[in-house]
Amino acid sequence: MPGLSTSVPRVRSLEPSAPRVGFRELRQVWFQITGTLCNLSCRHCFNASGPRDPWLARLDADTVRRYIAEAETLGVREFYFTGGEPFLHPEILPLLGDALAVAPTTVLTNGTLIDEPTADRLARIADDTPYSLEIRVSLDAATAVENDAVRGRGTFAKALAAVRRLAARDLYPIVTATEIAAPATGPSLYERLRTTLLEARVTRPRIKILPVLPIGRCHGRGNARRITSDDLEGFDPARLQCTEARAVAAGGVYACPILAGLPGARLATDRLADALGPTALYHPVCFTCYETGIACRNF
Amino acid sequence: MQELLRARRVALLGGVYSNYLALEAALADARARGAEQIFCLGDLGGFGPHPDRVFPLLQDAGVVCVQGNYDLAVAQGAADCGCGYSDPRDNHFARISYEYTVRNTSAPYRRWLGALPPALKFALGDRQVLLCHGSPRQVNEFLWESTTPNGLLERFCRETESEVLCFTHTGIKWHRALPSGHQAVNVGALGRPENDGTPRVWYTLLSAGHEPSVEFVPVAYDHEALAREMARERLPGEFVETIRSGWWTCCLESMPVRERARGRH
Numbered sequence: 051m052p053g054l055s056t057s058v059p060r061v062r063s064l065e066p067s068a069p070r071v072g073f074r075e076l077r078q079v080w081f082q083i084t085g086t087l088c089n090l091s092c093r094h095c096f097n098a099s100g101p102r103d104p105w106l107a108r109l110d111a112d113t114v115r116r117y118i119a120e121a122e123t124l125g126v127r128e129f130y131f132t133g134g135e136p137f138l139h140p141e142i143l144p145l146l147g148d149a150l151a152v153a154p155t156t157v158l159t160n161g162t163l164i165d166e167p168t169a170d171r172l173a174r175i176a177d178d179t180p181y182s183l184e185i186r187v188s189l190d191a192a193t194a195v196e197n198d199a200v201r202g203r204g205t206f207a208k209a210l211a212a213v214r215r216l217a218a219r220d221l222y223p224i225v226t227a228t229e230i231a232a233p234a235t236g237p238s239l240y241e242r243l244r245t246t247l248l249e250a251r252v253t254r255p256r257i258k259i260l261p262v263l264p265i266g267r268c269h270g271r272g273n274a275r276r277i278t279s280d281d282l283e284g285f286d287p288a289r290l291q292c293t294e295a296r297a298v299a300a301g302g303v304y305a306c307p308i309l310a311g312l313p314g315a316r317l318a319t320d321r322l323a324d325a326l327g328p329t330a331l332y333h334p335v336c337f338t339c340y341e342t343g344i345a346c347r348n349f
Numbered sequence: 350m351q352e353l354l355r356a357r358r359v360a361l362l363g364g365v366y367s368n369y370l371a372l373e374a375a376l377a378d379a380r381a382r383g384a385e386q387i388f389c390l391g392d393l394g395g396f397g398p399h400p401d402r403v404f405p406l407l408q409d410a411g412v413v414c415v416q417g418n419y420d421l422a423v424a425q426g427a428a429d430c431g432c433g434y435s436d437p438r439d440n441h442f443a444r445i446s447y448e449y450t451v452r453n454t455s456a457p458y459r460r461w462l463g464a465l466p467p468a469l470k471f472a473l474g475d476r477q478v479l480l481c482h483g484s485p486r487q488v489n490e491f492l493w494e495s496t497t498p499n500g501l502l503e504r505f506c507r508e509t510e511s512e513v514l515c516f517t518h519t520g521i522k523w524h525r526a527l528p529s530g531h532q533a534v535n536v537g538a539l540g541r542p543e544n545d546g547t548p549r550v551w552y553t554l555l556s557a558g559h560e561p562s563v564e565f566v567p568v569a570y571d572h573e574a575l576a577r578e579m580a581r582e583r584l585p586g587e588f589v590e591t592i593r594s595g596w597w598t599c600c601l602e603s604m605p606v607r608e609r610a611r612g613r614h
Contacts, residue, residue: 075486125504128496153498154605182495182605220610240437254609256602257436349435349491349603 068332069279071287074294076326077127078347079117080307082299083142084108084134090160092190092201094230096308096335098266099134106311107300108134111141115148117298120322122152128347129155132307137163143171150179156348158226161187161212162205169212173219184348185223186258187213191231192242200231210250217252224256224348230268261342263308265335277331277340290336291345292329296322305329307346308339355472360384360566361480361553363517364417366540367397367450368550369406374570375539375552376410382554382566388469390517391417391482393462394450395430396540396588398578404458416465417482417518418489422447423454424463433489436602443600445585470511474557479511483518492516492535494523495607506531513561515553520544520600521608522551524563534563542595544612548572549595 085106088099098105118129129149136142136157149155164172164187176183187209191197194206201209216223225243232239240257247255264271287293296303297310302318303325309315314332318324331340338344360379365372379387389412394400400423407414414420418431430447434440454462467488468481484490485505505514506529515534521544522537537543537551554564576592587598596613597604604612 122498122500125501127498127501152500154496176607180495181498182493182607184606220606222606222609238437254601254614256609345435349433 068330069277069282070328070330071282071290071293072328073292073326074288076121076124076294076296076322078130078291078295079121079126079128079322080130080132080295080297080310080346081109081114081117082106082133082297082307082310083114083131083136083145084139085300085311086134087138088133088135088160089138089162090135090202090205092267094190094200094228094262094266094268096263096266096268097134097311104134108139109298109300111145114145114298117322118149118152124322126153128153130158130307130346131155132158135160135163137168143175146172146183147175147178150175150181150183154181154184156184156186158186158188159212160201160205161209161223164212164215166215169215169219169221172216173221176221183221185216185221186226186348187216187223188226189213189243190227192239192246196231213247213252214250217254222254222256224258226258226260228260228262230262258348260344260346261338263335263338265308265333272334272338274334275337276334277337281337281340285340289343290331290339291347292331292336292339295347296325298322306339308335309333354386356385357474357557358383358385359471359473359555360387361515361534361536361555362387362389362412363522363536363538363552364392364395364419364520364540365389365403366392366395366538367400367403368540368570368575369397369399369402370572370575371539371550371568371570372403372406375550375566375568376406376412378566378568379552379554384554386471387412388480389414390480390515390536391415391465391488392419392517392538392540393417394423394454395419395446396584397575398582398584400450400454401458404461413469414465415469415480415482416462416467416488419447419450420462420465421488423451424459426451426459431489432600433483433491434600434603439600439602442585442587446588449582449584470509473513473555473561476512476557476561477510478513478515478555478561479509480515482516484516485509485514489518491519491603492533493519493521493605493608494525494535496605497533499525499527502527502533503529503531513555515555522553522565524565530560532561532563537565539568541591541597544597544608545595546613547595548593
């Protein structure tokens with residue numbers, strides 16, 4: 051995937067033949083806060099994040115604050131911070147506080163960097179705001195063997211420890227899993243994770259399941275089909291998150307968090323207000339959204 | 350949007366969810382407190398027993414109703430209740446509740462539900478009040494206290510030219526004065542307790558004044574009788590437990606963390 055810097059000039063209509071959907075209204079704003087810098091290299095990562103040579107640069111704090119202020123004027127419903135691993139950003143905690151002063155905010159993490167002091171600080175941030183701080187911790191299977199084969203050695207134990215730390219502080223994280231390691235038979239991934247969390251004495255387990263996306267390290271997975279105009283006949287486009295969400299990443303504003311950083315999905319260079327027009331459904335991952343009805347938002 | 354009367358004091362009832370015993374008690378209480386008009390913000394069926402029993406009570410009391418997602422779904426015979434859950438556990442219980450409600454709502458009442466307006470506006474003194482079920486833009490939008498930013502509420506007020514915005518759908522009441530001086534009110538629900546460990550339910554009184562005043566009114570009713578009827582109708586034990594204990598046992602997975610932390614489960 052190509053790298054982008056914030057100096058890239060405005061780009062539009064790189065995919066002129068793809069069907070387009072209109073924009074309804076801005077509900078979610080996502081921040082690709084660390085670009086693709088991550089301390090893990092999960093084998094299914096949709097934006098191929100990792101610890102070395104990130105292809106997408108991180109956002110600086112002032113840029114994030116400027117977009118938060120603009121989103122407030124547009125009546126945004128909620129903010130999301132993702133990456134990469136957001137807790138690698140040196141200003142992630144103050145930025146969460148800034149976002150929470152405006153709207154409910156979610157941070158998506160692999161959990162491996164959430165130690166006791168960080169959990170304490172997150173609890174204090176959550177207490178100081180009128181809005182909910184949601185924390186999503188990624189696990190991809192209900193056992194260490196299956197999970198660590200996807201996410202790396204020791205990640206299951208670290209993520210589960212983070213979930214317990216957060217739950218103990220009434221921050222009840224949402225465990226987010228893809229179906230990359232889901233067994234073909236027996237209880238569903240949802241049920242397996244629920245059982246695992248309850249056995250680990252995690253009270254109020256919360257779980258969100260997502261499909262594997264044919265992009266990043268899973269590029270080419272599945273039939274790689276693209277949406278056609280015929281697919282949209284009789285289809286309610288409100289089911290697509292690109293009609294109500296935008297993602298801010300290095301280089302500007304993009305159609306959705308999955309395509310953040312890709313030139314074909316870039317809609318504006320420096321203002322959300324310039325990115326609220328139609329979106330080209332040009333990528334195979336658009337078909338995954340269309341087919342499965344998934345949304346990256348929490349609920 | 351339908352525009353109605355001018356009033357000084359009104360009662361606002363949130364989701365009834367077939368709880369005809371709580372409805373009966375709330376109607377009597379609202380009249381005793383001088384409500385000139387009673388409104389219901391939708392979701393008349395679901396969760397509780399014998400959905401047909403709420404309609405005569407509403408009609409005899411002249412309650413003006415807004416259509417909720419449940420009402421629309423039952424009227425249309427939709428595949429599901431349209432509550433907007435995304436979690437398998439939430440959807441499991443929602444399906445049981447919806448299938449029971451559809452099965453036990455008679456055709457004339459389904460037609461009546463289908464004719465309800467999606468929103469209403471009226472004048473409370475010199476202030477414009479908007480009533481809707483979820484939000485002005487989406488019948489099943491969850492406007493929880495901890496996930497509804499001021500900027501969004503101000504926008505709703507601007508777009509609907511309203512000074513007081515009233516809604517329900519989440520089942521838990523809250524009230525906020527906005528920086529502009531406008532107000533947002535989730536009127537709560539009559540159908541089930543609000544996850545606070547008591548069996549009481551709530552409705553809202555709205556009164557005109559220099560600034561409109563909002564009062565949340567607790568309603569005690571024969572919840573044991575309702576629980577027994579629910580058990581006789583073979584509704585899930587989880588539902589019955591909520592009516593008795595006041596703690597939610599389902600519909601928890603779409604609840605934001607702040608509200609979730611206040612409950613037992």
